[in-house]
Amino acid sequence: MDFYKIKSTNPADYMTIVREMEDGFIVKIVRNRDGYEEVITDFLSKTLFESCLRTGYIEKVTSVRKLAVNA
Numbered sequence: 001m002d003f004y005k006i007k008s009t010n011p012a013d014y015m016t017i018v019r020e021m022e023d024g025f026i027v028k029i030v031r032n033r034d035g036y037e038e039v040i041t042d043f044l045s046k047t048l049f050e051s052c053l054r055t056g057y058i059e060k061v062t063s064v065r066k067l068a069v070n071a
Helices: 046-055 064-070
Strands: 003-006 014-020 024-033 036-045 058-061
Touching: 024 046, 036 046, 046 058
Parallel strands: none
Antiparallel strands: 003 014, 003 058, 014 024, 024 036
16 A cells, blocks of 8 residues: 655645546545544545645655654
């Protein structure tokens, strides 16, 4: 499973790709909000995904554990 760090004010926010489809991805976004996790499952088009990677809004990491170490 691929993990991506999301550029935000909270360094522990991350996204995982749940399923790849022909025109995009089903992703799970996990955000830490005042001590609880907000989990959102949504569709992300391949065009938008590639744009987020290119601009640095998301960055691939090896595991969620690495996110906690960098926090």
